[in-house]
Amino acid sequence: MSSVPPSLCPPIRTLMGPGPSDIHPQVLEAMSRSTVGHLDPFYLEIMDQLQQMLRDLFQTSNAMTFAVSATGSAGMEATIVNLVEPGDKVLVCVNGVFGMRMTDVAGRAGAEVVTIERPWGEVFTAEEVQQAVEKHQPKFIGIVMAETSTGASQPIEEISKTVHDAGALLIVDAVTSLGGMPVEVDRWNIDAIYSGSQKCLSCPPGLSPVSFSHRAVDVILNRRTKVQSWYLDLTMLANYWGSDRVYHHTAPINMSYGLHEAVRLILAEGLENCFARHRQNHLALKVGLAAIDIHYAAQEGHQLPMLNAVRVPTGVDDAAVRSTLLNRFGIEIGAGLGAFKGKVWRIGLMGYGARPENVLLFLSALEQLLGEQGYSFEAGASIAAANAVYSS
Numbered sequence: 548m549s550s551v552p553p554s555l556c557p558p559i560r561t562l563m564g565p566g567p568s569d570i571h572p573q574v575l576e577a578m579s580r581s582t583v584g585h586l587d588p589f590y591l592e593i594m595d596q597l598q599q600m601l602r603d604l605f606q607t608s609n610a611m612t613f614a615v616s617a618t619g620s621a622g623m624e625a626t627i628v629n630l631v632e633p634g635d636k637v638l639v640c641v642n643g644v645f646g647m648r649m650t651d652v653a654g655r656a657g658a659e660v661v662t663i664e665r666p667w668g669e670v671f672t673a674e675e676v677q678q679a680v681e682k683h684q685p686k687f688i689g690i691v692m693a694e695t696s697t698g699a700s701q702p703i704e705e706i707s708k709t710v711h712d713a714g715a716l717l718i719v720d721a722v723t724s725l726g727g728m729p730v731e732v733d734r735w736n737i738d739a740i741y742s743g744s745q746k747c748l749s750c751p752p753g754l755s756p757v758s759f760s761h762r763a764v765d766v767i768l769n770r771r772t773k774v775q776s777w778y779l780d781l782t783m784l785a786n787y788w789g790s791d792r793v794y795h796h797t798a799p800i801n802m803s804y805g806l807h808e809a810v811r812l813i814l815a816e817g818l819e820n821c822f823a824r825h826r827q828n829h830l831a832l833k834v835g836l837a838a839i840d841i842h843y844a845a846q847e848g849h850q851l852p853m854l855n856a857v858r859v860p861t862g863v864d865d866a867a868v869r870s871t872l873l874n875r876f877g878i879e880i881g882a883g884l885g886a887f888k889g890k891v892w893r894i895g896l897m898g899y900g901a902r903p904e905n906v907l908l909f910l911s912a913l914e915q916l917l918g919e920q921g922y923s924f925e926a927g928a929s930i931a932a933a934n935a936v937y938s939s
């Protein structure tokens with residue numbers, strides 16, 4: 548028999564990548580409370596509260612709003628496999644990794660998938676989507692609101708109008724946007740939306756908040772075929788979350804405590820305050836980086852506050868900087884993916900991580916490493932520029 552490993556003792560990191568993000572200490576504490584049964588009256592009360600808080604967070608009155616027991620990709624999969632039947636036409640807007648993933652999931656669900664594409668870092672205009680909708684006449688349009696692989700922020704409201712004028716339904720990926728910027732499900736007329744617990748909600752990975760409009764629920768209830776996934780069948784999940792409380796699967800009780808506390812903290816802070824905090828820290832980081840000549844990869848005017856994708860300066864070793872940030876300072880940032888591999892750093896300011904301590908720690912650590920790499924810049928300039936934002 549091999550020897551028993553020591554009790555685990557994870558290092559304390561500052562999580563400034565594309566997720567998971569820094570967890571709020573109150574969320575970790577909530578998760579360590581005693582586990583009750585998944586049909587315990589206490590837990591049922593927590594579920595009701597969580598559902599109502601998720602509606603407030605999504606800014607919706609959709610009855611079918613709850614959390615799928617798995618990560619954001621499961622929210623994507625639940626949304627698609629419940630709405631889409633084999634042969635349905637789905638138009639996916641692809642400008643990064645997560646649009647590609649939606650295309651893959653829709654294809655596996657038997658959809659006839661068509662895509663429109665934009666170069667990485669750019670976003671779609673409502674006209675582009677309208678032209679594609681007119682040409683292809685899809686039943687569903689899928690789009691990523693905050694493309695975590697590129698840092699680009701896709702406007703949704705105008706596109707939603709185009710989609711609905713054509714009689715189609717709009718599916719939105721809000722995994723990275725929810726909790727960090729306005730996501731207004733009812734006002735923007737979004738039919739199906741999914742998110743994840745570990746980005747701007749400051750909770751560990753493991754739950755995926757979802758919400759479906761009346762139109763989407765009608766589509767689900769009028770399917771010709773059974774949903775191919777048993778675990779993600781939304782009508783069965785709704786019977787557990789709804790008043791019937793029919794056992795479906797054992798809910799991850801302590802994860803739900805965590806999400807309950809995480810969403811509660813956001814609502815207690817106030818949505819507007821929370822979004823303003825994300826914007827301010829993003830701005831401080833952005834002017835700080837500009838002061839040492841480091842610039843954003845996403846289109847100007849469409850840069851996400853919570854995910855800052857910046858170009859690695861010429862002559863600087865991408866991987867060496869990231870690994871030294873982690874090993875010397877305990878800071879995790881993300882590497883570039885796909886078209887941005889080796890060219891971009893992805894710096895997350897998500898949820899609890901969107902605070903001045905993280906911005907200033909990161910900038911000073913980065914200056915030290917850039918100096919060691921022989922990169923030429925004015926020492927201290929990034930910190931002075933960021934501080935000017937905080938003091939203004």
Ligand SMILES: *Cc1c(COP(=O)(O)O)cnc(C)c1O
Pocket residue numbers: 566618619620621623645691693694695720721722723743752
């Ligand atoms: C992280 C992410 C996902 C996938 O979520 P997981 O929790 O990793 O499964 C999907 N879409 C976007 C935009 C994301 O950032």
